[in-house]
Amino acid sequence: MVKKDIHKLLKMLGCTRIKETRRAVMGNCPFAPYLHEGGRDFRPSFGIFEGKNSYFNCFTCGKSGRLSYLPFLLYQYSGKYNKFINSFIQANDYSPELPPPKKITETKDNEALHDMLGTFEMPQPKMGLYDNEKNIELWSLRYDPEEKALVFPIFDKDKNLVALKGRVVGKHSFFQYNEFPIKQAGIWYGMHIKTKYKKVILVEGERDAILLSYRGIPVWASMGAEVTESQISTLRKSDKAFILFFDNDKAGRKLRDQIIKKCGVFNDLYAVTDYCHCKDPAQLAERGLLGKALRSVKPVSLLAKQKIT
Structure with a gap:
């Protein structure tokens, strides 16, 4: 997903204090009412990363994953499914549906x-x-x-x-x-x-x-x-x-x-x-x-x- 569309998606999620970094667009975390201390995200700690394999990550509560999983993960916490957000992601995110990353058994020097x-x-x-x-x-x-x-x-x-x-x-x-x-x-x-x-x-x-x-x-x-x-x-x-x-x-x-x-x-x-x-x-x-x-x-x-x- 490109940054212009990420801005739109964050606004649809109700995120505020939106700003751009080198590779992502940051905003207040939509999981804050359920996972953050006091139910609020005082800093823009939730980011959506641009590119062909867009993913989201909150640096406070740790919630992360493929962008296509986001509507369903929010549903688990809020009990409300937003079909418009899901449709927007499907229309503007070009990454394929992929399973969660496999366990990595070894690494190598980069x-x-x-x-x-x-x-x-x-x-x-x-x-x-x-x-x-x-x-x-x-x-x-x-x-x-x-x-x-x-x-x-x-x-x-x-x-x-x-x-x-x-x-x-x-x-x-x-x-x-x-x-x-x-x-x-x-x-x-x-x-x-x-x-x-x-x-x-x-x-x-x-x-x-x-x-x-x-x-x-x-x-x-x-x-x-x-x-x-x-x-x-x-x-x-x-x-x-x-x-x-x-x-x-x-x-x-x-x-x-x-x-x-x-x-x-x-x-x-x-x-x-x-x-x-x-x-x-x-x-x-x-x-x-x-x-x-x-x-x-x-x-x-x-x-x-x-x-x-």
């Missing part, structure tokens, strides 16, 4: 992405923030001046570069430079960084992971508030114990409970129980409260007795 990464600039270091000198090197961070975005290289467990993600500086706006299905491949952001520690912290966002790693803590990020079965399988196969430190909101608690349910018999699990009234690990780090939060880590068996604040 030379073209290495070349692209080499064209970007080094971020300016700011001590105490996620783009300090130590983290620039550890996470191979780069800056795209054209998009005004910090670039996050995504590596698999064998350190193969498989994708590049961008975050527009000063905005909660993400995009991906290539169409590799990162999460379907079972990848967690940061899993390529080797560590001697037996425990790894699990968070949602790349920025959470980077801010925590600055303090020498091994961290993996799910890259959103939802995980795939392949990502679950990655955890189950690991010999690590995991500390659950997802965002302190409805979506984060749902993700925590999902990991406990699906990995509890495979991995030793712990959870942060005191968020000091902060919304996520990044905010805790910025306010100097990270140490206090980490001292509240308890085995998940005690979660029912511990109130998370």
